[in-house]
Amino acid sequence: MKTTLFTKAIVRRPAQSLVNGLTDHPELGHPDYALALRQHDAYIAALERCGLAVEVLPAWEEHPDSCFVEDVAVCTRKFALVTRPGAASRAGEIAGIQAVLARYFRTIEHIEAPGTLEGGDVMMVGDSFYIGLSARTNADGAAQFIAHLARHGYKGQTVTMPPTLHLKTGTSYMEDGILLVDQAFARYQEFSGFDRIHVVPEETYAANCLRVNDFVIVPSGHPETLGALQAKGLATIQLDMSEYRKIDGGLSCLSLRF
Numbered sequence: 001m002k003t004t005l006f007t008k009a010i011v012r013r014p015a016q017s018l019v020n021g022l023t024d025h026p027e028l029g030h031p032d033y034a035l036a037l038r039q040h041d042a043y044i045a046a047l048e049r050c051g052l053a054v055e056v057l058p059a060w061e062e063h064p065d066s067c068f069v070e071d072v073a074v075c076t077r078k079f080a081l082v083t084r085p086g087a088a089s090r091a092g093e094i095a096g097i098q099a100v101l102a103r104y105f106r107t108i109e110h111i112e113a114p115g116t117l118e119g120g121d122v123m124m125v126g127d128s129f130y131i132g133l134s135a136r137t138n139a140d141g142a143a144q145f146i147a148h149l150a151r152h153g154y155k156g157q158t159v160t161m162p163p164t165l166h167l168k169t170g171t172s173y174m175e176d177g178i179l180l181v182d183q184a185f186a187r188y189q190e191f192s193g194f195d196r197i198h199v200v201p202e203e204t205y206a207a208n209c210l211r212v213n214d215f216v217i218v219p220s221g222h223p224e225t226l227g228a229l230q231a232k233g234l235a236t237i238q239l240d241m242s243e244y245r246k247i248d249g250g251l252s253c254l255s256l257r258f
Contacts, residue, residue, distance in 0.1 A: 006257040009053070009055070011054060011057065011067075012057040015066060016061060022089065023248050028246040039239070039240055043254055050217075071136075075101075080109070083119055084116050084117060086118055086135060111145065116138045117144070118137055131156055132168075170208075172208055172252065174234065176232075181207065182199045197225070203225050206218060217251050218237065221240075
């Protein structure tokens with residue numbers, strides 16, 4: 001049965017300054033820019049294969065992490081939200097995003113100071129949203145977002161985070177009640193009602209997979225996670241994410257989907 005969750009996506013081309021992006025894993029080395037571009041091309045092609053019309057924003061050299069557009073906005077069926085990134089170096093990335101979102105959404109909400117919120121900490125499950133309280137998303141930002149959700153008929157709840165960059169770094173909703181969880185989230189009662197796929201410690205990076213309509217996009221090189229998803233009857237697309245992993249980026253980070 002065909003599943004249509006999204007019809008559109010917004011991405012931003014990686015800038016050459018990508019090599020200076022934020023990272024908690026300097027041991028992985030600096031990204032290879034030429035390879036990052038090819039991987040981004042493959043990512044766009046995968047979104048198009050999933051049935052999405054993709055708007056590609058130009059590279060933004062002043063902001064090395066700006067290709068991770070998911071963090072500057074949240075898109076719901078009823079409204080879009082301009083966030084307020086918690087990383088000081090990324091604060092300027094929200095400039096101009098409202099004008100882009102206005103092409104698709106009549107209603108655009110905002111996170112205001114002192115609140116911070118990044119889209120990587122927001123996981124949508126139907127009409128409910130889980131918001132991770134992290135180093136990038138604080139309680140004030142989460143409370144503002146929950147209030148916006150309530151006004152539009154949605155529900156939101158916070159999740160106290162383990163030492164993980166973003167909520168979706170460690171858990172991703174695959175639709176149909178299926179949730180990917182890494183070891184850090186394995187015992188969380190908030191997620192006890194899901195059909196959970198436990199990501200083995202050696203494949204923690206694969207906890208960030210991306211369900212887009214009839215496919216799940218999976219970072220390549222994670223056979224156990226891939227097999228577990230396929231065992232649930234999910235069609236998969238594998239993508240090499242090596243250069244984005246070096247700067248703490250995952251599959252969901254690279255697009256806004258709606």
